[in-house]
Amino acid sequence: MTAYEKVTAARAKGRATAVDYIAEIFDDFLEMHGDKRFADDKSVVAGIASLQGLPVTVIGIEKGRNIKERSLRNSGSAHPEGYRKALRQMKLAEKFNRPVICFVDTPGAYCGIGAEERGQGQAIAENLTEMMTLKTPIISIVIGEGGSGGALALSVADEVWMLENAIYSVISPEGCASILWKDASRAKDASECLKLTAEDLYKFRVIERIIAENDYKFLHIKTELLKTITKNKALSQAELLNNRYMRFRKIGETTQ
Amino acid sequence: MMKFRKPKNYLEGSRRLANAVKKGITDDLVVQCPKCKKSLENSELVGRLNVCIYCGHHFRQNARQRLNFICDKGSFAELYGEMVSQNILSFPEYDKKLANAKLSSAEKDAVICGTCTINGVKSAIFVMEPYFMMGSMGVVVGEKIASLFELATQKQLPVVGFTVSGGARMQEGILSLMQMAKISGAVKQHSDAGQLYICVLTDPTTGGVTASFAMQADVTIAEPNALIGFAGPRVIEQTIRRRLPDGFQQASFILEKGFTDDIIERKDQKNYITKLLKLHNYGNQN
Ligand SMILES: [Zn+2]
Numbered sequence: 136m137t138a139y140e141k142v143t144a145a146r147a148k149g150r151a152t153a154v155d156y157i158a159e160i161f162d163d164f165l166e167m168h169g170d171k172r173f174a175d176d177k178s179v180v181a182g183i184a185s186l187q188g189l190p191v192t193v194i195g196i197e198k199g200r201n202i203k204e205r206s207l208r209n210s211g212s213a214h215p216e217g218y219r220k221a222l223r224q225m226k227l228a229e230k231f232n233r234p235v236i237c238f239v240d241t242p243g244a245y246c247g248i249g250a251e252e253r254g255q256g257q258a259i260a261e262n263l264t265e266m267m268t269l270k271t272p273i274i275s276i277v278i279g280e281g282g283s284g285g286a287l288a289l290s291v292a293d294e295v296w297m298l299e300n301a302i303y304s305v306i307s308p309e310g311c312a313s314i315l316w317k318d319a320s321r322a323k324d325a326s327e328c329l330k331l332t333a334e335d336l337y338k339f340r341v342i343e344r345i346i347a348e349n350d351y352k353f354l355h356i357k358t359e360l361l362k363t364i365t366k367n368k369a370l371s372q373a374e375l376l377n378n379r380y381m382r383f384r385k386i387g388e389t390t391q
Numbered sequence: 392m393m394k395f396r397k398p399k400n401y402l403e404g405s406r407r408l409a410n411a412v413k414k415g416i417t418d419d420l421v422v423q424c425p426k427c428k429k430s431l432e433n434s435e436l437v438g439r440l441n442v443c444i445y446c447g448h449h450f451r452q453n454a455r456q457r458l459n460f461i462c463d464k465g466s467f468a469e470l471y472g473e474m475v476s477q478n479i480l481s482f483p484e485y486d487k488k489l490a491n492a493k494l495s496s497a498e499k500d501a502v503i504c505g506t507c508t509i510n511g512v513k514s515a516i517f518v519m520e521p522y523f524m525m526g527s528m529g530v531v532v533g534e535k536i537a538s539l540f541e542l543a544t545q546k547q548l549p550v551v552g553f554t555v556s557g558g559a560r561m562q563e564g565i566l567s568l569m570q571m572a573k574i575s576g577a578v579k580q581h582s583d584a585g586q587l588y589i590c591v592l593t594d595p596t597t598g599g600v601t602a603s604f605a606m607q608a609d610v611t612i613a614e615p616n617a618l619i620g621f622a623g624p625r626v627i628e629q630t631i632r633r634r635l636p637d638g639f640q641q642a643s644f645i646l647e648k649g650f651t652d653d654i655i656e657r658k659d660q661k662n663y664i665t666k667l668l669k670l671h672n673y674g675n676q677n
Contacts, residue, residue: 244621246621246626246631248627248635252648254650255621255622256602256606257606260604260605260606260607261606261607263571263576263602263603264575264576264579264582264607268583283559283599284599287568288602291576303565304564304565304568305559305560305561305563305567305568305599306559310626311561328483328564329480331565336565339565380580383572383573384573386573387479387530387534387570
């Protein structure tokens, strides 16, 4: 598949969204609403669940599966409240020693008046620092679109995985094309330039694992989550946090 | 796509002016102030930190000029100055863009880092460079700023930063996005070690820089008439399909919404920063 075919697949209607992953992989999911400051952002689904008996915190950016849901979910473009809701649940996860699992599927953080007024940049920035030192294992999985800062706000993790046809990029191909060639319709060319496929990111060591998209993907993720969580739970807190810091610290270093 | 009025405060400022200032040209170059529309001679601006003598409008200022004003004379020691960006993704036209940026800014990349004293108080300092790809953040910017915070943590120094940026550097793809997390981690370690970080937001501070180290300081101050936000005004107008109100994302708006501690004029910044450093017990020992 070409990069643009992957972009199309990552955005395709009918593709499993965060709520599907949550329903298929976990039991007893209890959704927790609101950031306890301003509102409940429905672009972000967060709560507590059981991963084969292990209590975990689950957070997903949800695009919606049909027109009605997409309108409710703002197509997965979160406002500051979404990131603050996620952080609140992560802090609770730390308190109760629960691993955190994030499902990322977003075209990006929402660009609007209210989002700016309530500190979209500040909300994302706070997640980055707080996740970096959250004293519990974090695993993030990009299941569809990993749109820039809005995706990174839930991806400062010990491991980041991507579905085979997911994408993760600093800018949308359309945005890139309109800057580069003043022509958003050249998104296909921009997709190639941006190196945004799971294979590209694996090559750059930005992700640890590519999940094959077949009938067993949910089961496969469940198994791998359990293995990785067990591995990370065995680490001391200092080791866990140092590994997480070094994971990001190294990126780009080899190119000097 | 609808047509929109170009927002008033977007990408104003003159590269011609900055270059002239840099080269020490002080003759008949004249610029028009975007705020009061009066004509200003270049020499009038240079002596006044690039602030309009009539209305106080703050023009963009290059990084070396800022360092000259903030750091005590002869105290600035540059670090990581040899690092240069590479076209890791073989991104189209990036090599040319880098070459042009080096010419127009006379810098190797979009941030200058080092140590200095500020009215005698030893500090780590970074200043972003507007005339290098509008302060865009790639691997080199990430590496330099993260290294500076690590050094400051180790040497128990405060960090004073000046941001100006259009955001992450698209030409370095996902690697530039990851610099947000990398720098955030170094900022957090510095903070957890009990050290002070002061950030001065200058025009414009947007995108991935706003969504990371520009918003992570213990004390955040903004320069008058700076544009500060996550999304740029054009992107917002295209998303919501209407015009933005006047003053949206200006420093005074950011202050009103509660995302900066104060607005401090350029001429007062050195004294303000000095007071802050001393109130945090820097420079009091020995
Ligand atoms: Zn003026």
